């Protein structure tokens with residue numbers, strides 16, 4: 001996380017995290033002090049205006065789209081992901097499977113723009129995070145959002161009365177530099193370490209490069225895109241041959 005702070009009038013300022021309800025099965029997350037800022041002496045810069053912060057670099061939109069480009073893009077695919085854990089709280093899953101480094105869980109193409117529905121069927125919050133790109137959060141628990149920027153992490157609300165927490169995001173896989181494999185996962189360390197992580201393969205548009213990557217993947221990996229069932233168990237799924245793509 002990065003924050004930009006303009007020092008105020010001389011004085012001592014305290015930065016605090018906000019108390020956060022992580023759910024009945026979640027870890028405590030009280031308000032804590034993060035830092036102290038001491039502002040002294042005469043001011044030496046004019047305050048930044050919001051329009052200065054939002055100014056676009058030339059050509060940036062082609063590779064790093066702004067939120068308005070993402071929201072107006074044609075959606076090429078919709079997918080659903082279920083974030084779950086077992087009753088003992090020691091196995092954490094995405095689409096019923098713990099992480100396996102030898103499995104491609106999701107395959108997309110450079111240029112695709114997808115809508116992902118992220119369901120949380122557990123009694124605690126998970127923090128969805130994806131590497132290599134930022135996304136627009138368009139809906140949380142059925143409430144339409146009005147995103148003013150892109151983000152790389154979003155909290156998935158915990159399940160209440162059997163109703164999963166639900167977040168919809170739009171992901172632009174538009175940057176050709178992201179071709180290859182990387183991960184998406186829960187950003188709570190204990191959860192990702194206990195399996196709440198998955199591999200995504202972004203295929204380049206160049207047919208030769210695409211073939212090379214696919215040949216390598218097919219030789220040792222089993223891509224799967226099975227339809228998730230919220231009630232299904234959270235298991236290792238380590239034998240990919242038993243785990244048929246659906």
Ligand SMILES: [Cu+2]
Pocket residue numbers: 125126127186187188191192196
């Ligand atoms: Cu988590």
